[in-house]
Amino acid sequence: MTDFILPEEVKSISIDENKIYELAIIGGGPAGTTATVYAARKKLDIILISRDIGGQLLLTSDIENYMGFHYITGSELIKKFEKQTKQFPVPIILNEEVKSIAADKGIFTFSTSENKNIKAKTAIIATGKRPKLLEVQGEKKFIGKGVSYCATCDAPLFKNMDVAVIGGGNSAITAVIDLLKIAHKIYVINIRDYFKADSILIEKIKSSDKTEFFSGYGVKEIKGKNHVEEILIYARKTKEEKTLNVSGVFVEIGLIPNSEFIKGFLNLNGKGEIIIDCDCKTNIPGIFAAGDVTAVTEKQIIVAAGEGAKATLSAYKYLLGMK
Numbered sequence: 001m002t003d004f005i006l007p008e009e010v011k012s013i014s015i016d017e018n019k020i021y022e023l024a025i026i027g028g029g030p031a032g033t034t035a036t037v038y039a040a041r042k043k044l045d046i047i048l049i050s051r052d053i054g055g056q057l058l059l060t061s062d063i064e065n066y067m068g069f070h071y072i073t074g075s076e077l078i079k080k081f082e083k084q085t086k087q088f089p090v091p092i093i094l095n096e097e098v099k100s101i102a103a104d105k106g107i108f109t110f111s112t113s114e115n116k117n118i119k120a121k122t123a124i125i126a127t128g129k130r131p132k133l134l135e136v137q138g139e140k141k142f143i144g145k146g147v148s149y150c151a152t153c154d155a156p157l158f159k160n161m162d163v164a165v166i167g168g169g170n171s172a173i174t175a176v177i178d179l180l181k182i183a184h185k186i187y188v189i190n191i192r193d194y195f196k197a198d199s200i201l202i203e204k205i206k207s208s209d210k211t212e213f214f215s216g217y218g219v220k221e222i223k224g225k226n227h228v229e230e231i232l233i234y235a236r237k238t239k240e241e242k243t244l245n246v247s248g249v250f251v252e253i254g255l256i257p258n259s260e261f262i263k264g265f266l267n268l269n270g271k272g273e274i275i276i277d278c279d280c281k282t283n284i285p286g287i288f289a290a291g292d293v294t295a296v297t298e299k300q301i302i303v304a305a306g307e308g309a310k311a312t313l314s315a316y317k318y319l320l321g322m323k
């Protein structure tokens, strides 16, 4: 057996605003970093522009469904993605957002929040999603310490505990279904008096003695010392307040695609997600998209990484066709 020696990280590579890169990758989450590694291995002349490295993994505490790792934390997986990306001489613009895209004679220009203008022949948009926040006191403090935005991923961490699920749509009710097998008690807090979720899903949770419903209730505050301990809720009509003792709060009120900057440029669906075909092509030739920002239904790390790889291979073929 041959020992594999990990390559050294390449230090910083200068950014050239005068050149035309072959491929610009926008977003440094699982989709964007995977796209970058694939492109670097194809020896494409690329640039990566991202607000951060990690994306939603920065919000994730424990991961048990990324193949190759029985268990890994979000921050450990980010470090691995980052190391693998930085073994190649790829110029990276970090801590900046792409604010707009313009197209002229087959060349795309990406303007960033720090007024850089990057030109490329092709691009992969991999800007992901961000969870819709409740915007209540205590929420940000306890992200990863009891507050979760992904029941599919984090429910197993709340075995035999009391938890609250916030929301009334399909994702909230699916979260409750996941938690029924795991948690001790589940409070379902829904701002509306009715559920938007499909009735077939609601039927599945209504008969359980583990669930208690607070319809017409909002959340006022999430409290605790180092970890979530309580949630303060209020009745929308009467303003009556109640405190529930919980170890977990699952906020399932939706995710927002980071697609504002390409609105009007690329075709989006009603949720603001980029419409792509099975080769990750958008409606604009030369622009590809991958991961959670697209209309691909499953939002998972392994899916985003796979789509990132596909997008690069499609962009590579497109570039070959240009030559």
Ligand SMILES: Cc1cc2nc3c(=O)[nH]c(=O)nc-3n(C[C@H](O)[C@H](O)[C@H](O)COP(=O)(O)OP(=O)(O)OC[C@H]3O[C@@H](n4cnc5c(N)ncnc54)[C@H](O)[C@@H]3O)c2cc1C
Residues within 6 Å of the ligand: 026, 027, 028, 029, 030, 031, 032, 049, 050, 051, 052, 053, 054, 055, 056, 057, 059, 060, 061, 062, 063, 064, 065, 066, 096, 097, 098, 099, 126, 127, 128, 129, 130, 131, 148, 149, 150, 152, 153, 154, 258, 261, 290, 291, 292, 293, 299, 300, 301, 302, 304
């Ligand atoms: C709390 C939580 C826990 C999760 N747990 C799991 C789990 O256990 N297993 C699992 O498979 N999935 C999990 N997920 C889902 C998973 O994290 C996502 O499916 C995955 O991160 C999507 O990858 P992405 O690269 O498409 O997007 P993202 O991870 O959202 O990354 C998008 C990137 O684009 C950057 N960006 C955004 N806008 C711009 C812009 N305008 N300009 C430049 N850069 C921009 C962001 O900074 C980020 O780097 C979880 C999600 C959350 C929120």
